[in-house]
Amino acid sequence: AQSVTQLGSHVSVSEGALVLLRCNYSSSVPPYLFWYVQYPNQGLQLLLKYTSAATLVKGINGFEAEFKKSETSFHLTKPSAHMSDAAEYFCAVRASGANNLFFGTGTRLTVIP
């Protein structure tokens, strides 16, 4: 079975502050892990993905995430928030050999000027 838990449905940070969005996963087999971003009334855009190579994954727009097997976590970070980062962020898991993604419930990021 696969599942994803995103802690915090809403996160607010000041512009220039660290962004930390939390994701914990459950998977019975080695997972592939993803972070997607969704802007209002748009589809999902892939930020980054973990596919069993390097545990620290760098993505677009300055985001990165670290796969920690011992903690079953894949938290998303960005050193300095920008106003354009305000959006909904989804963590997703796909088990190796599976075909579809399982998504978390999302975290809405607000950036305060």
Next chain:
Amino acid sequence: DTGVSQDPRHKITKRGQNVTFRCDPISEHNRLYWYRQTLGQGPEFLTYFQNEAQLEKSRLLSDRFSAERPKGSFSTLEIQRTEQGDSAMYLCASSLVGGVGDNEQFFGPGTRLTVL
């Protein structure tokens, strides 16, 4: 732009009517997925195709829902006798299996359905 496209972007219908949505995947992609996203939730898997074959259906896909991909290119999702609970964003994604990219799914902009 050669990304995934969906039509229409918005659909408002009355309860009991039938609706059909279209998805055009990235041209060389052999897999196509449908997801449903309700307000405040993440997308939930509905079904997927490998070329023209529908290989998996979620239990969320009730008998009122049918999806097709007749020529292995575009796909349609039809909902018959719509209910208010069908109101959601319907997302389409495509991927290439067997090539580079680790079966990465690319999403379209979605079709937002409102059932009155």
